[in-house]
Amino acid sequence: MSRNWHGGGQGMSGTRRYYIAFIGLLATFALAACSEAPSQPLRVGINPWPGYAPLFLAADQGFFSDEGVDVELVELSSLADVRRAFERGQTDGMASSLVEVLDADRNSHRAPMIALMADYSNGADVILAKRGITDIAELKGQRIGLEPSSLNRFILARALAQGGLSMDDVEIVSLPQVGLQEAVEMGTVDAVVTYPPISTGIEQTGLVAQVFSSADIPGEVSDVVSFNRETASRRSADIEAFVRAWGHAVDLIRTNRQESYALIGRHIGMSADELEDAYQGIEIISADRQDEFLRPGGPLASGILALGAILWPGEAGEDAKSVSRFFRGSARTSWVSVE
Structure with a gap:
């Protein structure tokens, strides 16, 4: 007497039954591995x-x-x-x-x-200008070094507005933050918009003085x-x-x-x-x-x-x-x- 069922798609051979059980076991292992895998940082x-x-x-x-x-x-x-x-x-x-x-x-x-x-x-974000420039109004026509596409643009615009100037009144020199100190030392800029730790090193050169800071635009x-x-x-x-x-x-x-x-x-x-x-x-x-x-x-x-x-x-x-x-x-x- 055969142990296989036939007709109507309801029968299943022993080989097929074992095959499906094996696939199911593999799927179980795979799911377990996925659930135990750590998420990406x-x-x-x-x-x-x-x-x-x-x-x-x-x-x-x-x-x-x-x-x-x-x-x-x-x-x-x-x-x-x-x-x-x-x-x-x-x-x-x-x-x-x-x-x-x-x-x-x-x-x-x-x-x-x-x-x-x-x-x-x-107060940490600052504009540092070469000695002799004592206020924002004196930045007119000067070369301002700043990091492009950054908050530096906003800080400069707000500072210039307080001095009665606009961005059109100064020459923007686009530089990475890490290049600002060299630009100050080489004299290729007259002022820079910067923040610590870069500002700390620039101030230590003794070549500049602060003419504006974020304390002037609180919050x-x-x-x-x-x-x-x-x-x-x-x-x-x-x-x-x-x-x-x-x-x-x-x-x-x-x-x-x-x-x-x-x-x-x-x-x-x-x-x-x-x-x-x-x-x-x-x-x-x-x-x-x-x-x-x-x-x-x-x-x-x-x-x-x-x-x-x-x-x-x-x-x-x-x-x-x-x-x-x-x-x-x-x-x-x-x-x-x-x-």
């Missing part, structure tokens, strides 16, 4: 700037790991490099100023969304960490953990400043004393203060509106409704709601 582009430095501290001290998120900080030399890496999909997020957020939104399909308010500059120069929309939607829990780790790092700086500065200095090339001075002009924003800045109609939203009007005058500007796209899914709301 969150890759965040960052350049040397004390305002972002708690991220280095969070990595060095294991705060990211403690919160259960794998983070790779991709160190780049300039904000322009950070933005380009983000636009090309080489990073998931970027630590940057609002200028890079707006530029990436205009120039790519990455749709940056702000997850974290890192800091605002209250207008903000730095953030943003992630592209797809990452924001898919990895909400990881980004929330990222913000918590940031908070631990900020707390450590406050409770153990000198040790924290020593660790940070190794990444951005500044001594503890230089960092102490730099942080006099930088307000680091802790995790428990994020709502204050990320709320609808808050300082960041207002900053984006003002920034767009200065960087792209004459164009149809942002409005409160359109600005909201940068904040949906922030770490202080629900990432799951991101479409």
Whole structure:
């Protein structure tokens, strides 16, 4: 008597039954391997700037790991490099100023969304001019070195406006931040727009004096960490953990400043004393203060509106409704709601 069933497609040979069981076993192993495979790290582009430095501290001290998120900080030399890496999909997020957020939104399909308010500059971003130039009005007709496609444009425009000048009244010399000190020493520029650690080295040459700083435009120069929309939607829990780790790092700086500065200095090339001075002009924003800045109609939203009007005058500007796209899914709301 045959053990095989026939007719109506209901029978199955022993060989076929074993084959299907074998395929099922392989599928089970494959699914198990996938579920156990670690997720890719969150890759965040960052350049040397004390305002972002708690991220280095969070990595060095294991705060990211403690919160259960794998983070790779991709160190780049300039904000322009950070933005380009983000636009090309080489990073998931970027630590940057609002200028890079707006530029990436205009120039790519990455749709940056702000997850974290890192800091605002209250004197650290500066315009340094050669000796003999004592105020902004005297910059008329002078050569100004700055990093193109960066916050430097905004700072210069705001400074010139206070001196009764416009961008048309000066000669812009586009240079990377790392090339500004050489330009000052060679005399190929008359002033530069810069920030620590580059500004520290330039001031130490004794060839320049400060004629403007972000303290003259309080609250207008903000730095953030943003992630592209797809990452924001898919990895909400990881980004929330990222913000918590940031908070631990900020707390450590406050409770153990000198040790924290020593660790940070190794990444951005500044001594503890230089960092102490730099942080006099930088307000680091802790995790428990994020709502204050990320709320609808808050300082960041207002900053984006003002920034767009200065960087792209004459164009149809942002409005409160359109600005909201940068904040949906922030770490202080629900990432799951991101479409």
